[in-house]
Amino acid sequence: xxxxxxxxxxxxxxxxxxxxxxxxxxxxxxxxxxxxPYCSNPVELAQKSLELDTSDWVRVFQQAAELGVLQLHLSGxxxxxxxxxxxxxxxxxxxxxxxxxxxxxxxxxxxxLQELDMAGLDHIQLxxxxxxxxxxxxxxxxxxxxxxxMQVAAWIKDIGFPLTLNAVVxxxxxxQLPRAIEMALEMNARRIEVAIVQFHGWAMSNRDALMPTxxxxxxxxxxxxxxRDRLKGQLVLDYVPADYHADYPKRCMGGWGTTGLNVxxxxxVLPCHAAQTIKSLKFDNVRNxxxxxxxxxxxxxxxxxxDDWMQEPCRxxxxxxxxxxxxxxxxxxxxxxxxxxxxxxxxxxxxxxLQKRAVAFSHHDNAELTYRQQPPx
Amino acid sequence: MTDGLSPDxxxxxxxxxxxxxxxxxxxxxLLAPERAxxxxxxGHAIMTEIDGARSFGTITTALAxxxxxxxxxxxxxxxxxxxxxxxRRILEVA
Ligand code: SF4
Ligand code: SF4
Numbered sequence: 339x340x341x342x343x344x345x346x347x348x349x350x351x352x353x354x355x356x357x358x359x360x361x362x363x364x365x366x367x368x369x370x371x372x373x374x375p376y377c378s379n380p381v382e383l384a385q386k387s388l389e390l391d392t393s394d395w396v397r398v399f400q401q402a403a404e405l406g407v408l409q410l411h412l413s414g415x416x417x418x419x420x421x422x423x424x425x426x427x428x429x430x431x432x433x434x435x436x437x438x439x440x441x442x443x444x445x446x447x448x449x450x451l452q453e454l455d456m457a458g459l460d461h462i463q464l465x466x467x468x469x470x471x472x473x474x475x476x477x478x479x480x481x482x483x484x485x486x487x488m489q490v491a492a493w494i495k496d497i498g499f500p501l502t503l504n505a506v507v508x509x510x511x512x513x514q515l516p517r518a519i520e521m522a523l524e525m526n527a528r529r530i531e532v533a534i535v536q537f538h539g540w541a542m543s544n545r546d547a548l549m550p551t552x553x554x555x556x557x558x559x560x561x562x563x564x565x566r567d568r569l570k571g572q573l574v575l576d577y578v579p580a581d582y583h584a585d586y587p588k589r590c591m592g593g594w595g596t597t598g599l600n601v602x603x604x605x606x607v608l609p610c611h612a613a614q615t616i617k618s619l620k621f622d623n624v625r626n627x628x629x630x631x632x633x634x635x636x637x638x639x640x641x642x643x644x645d646d647w648m649q650e651p652c653r654x655x656x657x658x659x660x661x662x663x664x665x666x667x668x669x670x671x672x673x674x675x676x677x678x679x680x681x682x683x684x685x686x687x688x689x690x691x692l693q694k695r696a697v698a699f700s701h702h703d704n705a706e707l708t709y710r711q712q713p714p715x
Numbered sequence: 716m717t718d719g720l721s722p723d724x725x726x727x728x729x730x731x732x733x734x735x736x737x738x739x740x741x742x743x744x745l746l747a748p749e750r751a752x753x754x755x756x757x758g759h760a761i762m763t764e765i766d767g768a769r770s771f772g773t774i775t776t777a778l779a780x781x782x783x784x785x786x787x788x789x790x791x792x793x794x795x796x797x798x799x800x801x802x803r804r805i806l807e808v809a
Pocket of ligand 2: 586587651652653655656657658659661662663664679680683684685686
């Protein structure tokens with residue numbers, strides 16, 4: 339693909355009011371040594387033999403930069419499970435992308451981190467399943483994982499990589515949130531992302547084990563607000579509050595097909611990580627189309643752009659430019675219709691029932707965790 | 716601390732933050748963890764003066780000279796801008 343072709347797509351996009359994307363999430367693999375019960379990977383995992391190879395990814399990174407992507411998130415599964423990770427980071431940097439590695443830390447040795455440093459890696463996001471080995475290893479389903487993660491955190495600090503700690507919290511570990519914030523400071527992290535688990539993918543089968551109580555959700559908001567105030571200029575806190583207990587839905591990214599895109603391990607390009615749950619959507623693949631063509635012309639991207647697709651009550655709601663009607667994948671999962679109002683919204687006819695169910699889920703004290711599985715070879 | 720910056724501090728662009736010419740949107744951006752901050756010409760002028768060695772006072776004097784603007788105004792505006800970046804951990808001071 340030459341430069342002029344990209345510019346043509348962009349002109350066409352501009353004429354149709356479609357902005358260029360800012361961020362791309364590259365799911366390098368669905369393989370992962372951990373098996374967190376809230377993994378956002380699809381329940382049907384992409385098999386290893388179908389993963390894009392190094393040269394495919396390098397081409398995709400170059401196309402992403404030409405398309406206007408600024409930030410690249412290398413994710414998975416566990417991206418460190420890719421042997422070519424260092425080469426991929428280097429290629430991403432050469433393409434001019436800001437390169438962020440989202441990792442559990444497992445699979446990163448000191449040597450490999452040094453190589454990533456040399457390759458120009460800009461930033462690391464380290465996930466945290468719990469603040470002690472008991473909790474973290476049980477939630478991650480991987481014995482010894484916590485200890486290795488702490489070792490990796492120490493190497494990251496030595497090398498001086500900018501770090502964000504990603505704490506996913508839920509009913510079983512929400513009481514550890516204050517300690518997670520302390521740990522971020524000890525690790526010299528500049529940011530912590532506190533995300534109350536969102537119910538997509540594998541988490542859907544764990545709603546009774548993971549749903550926070552309403553009181554916990556409120557306490558988490560209080561802890562975050564207090565820490566933001568106290569640690570201003572020292573630690574940035576980004577927060578994803580509990581969804582089912584809220585009155586308005588989360589805004590769908592920056593709006594479907596306006597800000598970001600995902601490339602799955604096998605090259606399918608998705609408007610969001612959960613989009614494959616909407617069976618009516620058809621996804622293009624980077625193996626046979628350019629990223630620009632997919633972004634501007636792809637039917638999955640155009641499906642929920644703008645608001646022509648909206649039904650009532652969203653259609654005439656004055657919040658529709660704020661939240662875009664909430665999450666399409668959640669509308670699919672909970673209302674059975676991807677065009678419906680996200681049932682988290684008070685204006686949805688399903689809202690009251692959902693809140694009742696959320697309370698019920700949050701009181702299933704003995705619910706067992708269903709762990710994520712491994713993709714087929 | 717107030718909203719501004721003291722003239723003696725030395726602003727430093729930390730590791731993981733860099734200036735980038737966005738060829739698609741045709742403007743300068745500051746790339747940082749999970750953030751892309753679009754810079755207007757003034758923001759860009761301030762950022763390019765930061766070299767990790769000169770003090771904030773030296774920088775604002777240079778900017779005031781260069782653009783023929785009153786020094787106090789430049790120091791107030793640049794101080795507020797940089798303080799905002801510091802609160803987001805996009806800038807450090809030595
Ligand atoms: S549709 Fe839902 S899961 Fe997908 S990006 Fe929007 S909010 Fe997120
Ligand atoms: S009715 Fe639709 S647009 Fe309005 S607040 Fe609810 S989800 Fe958002």
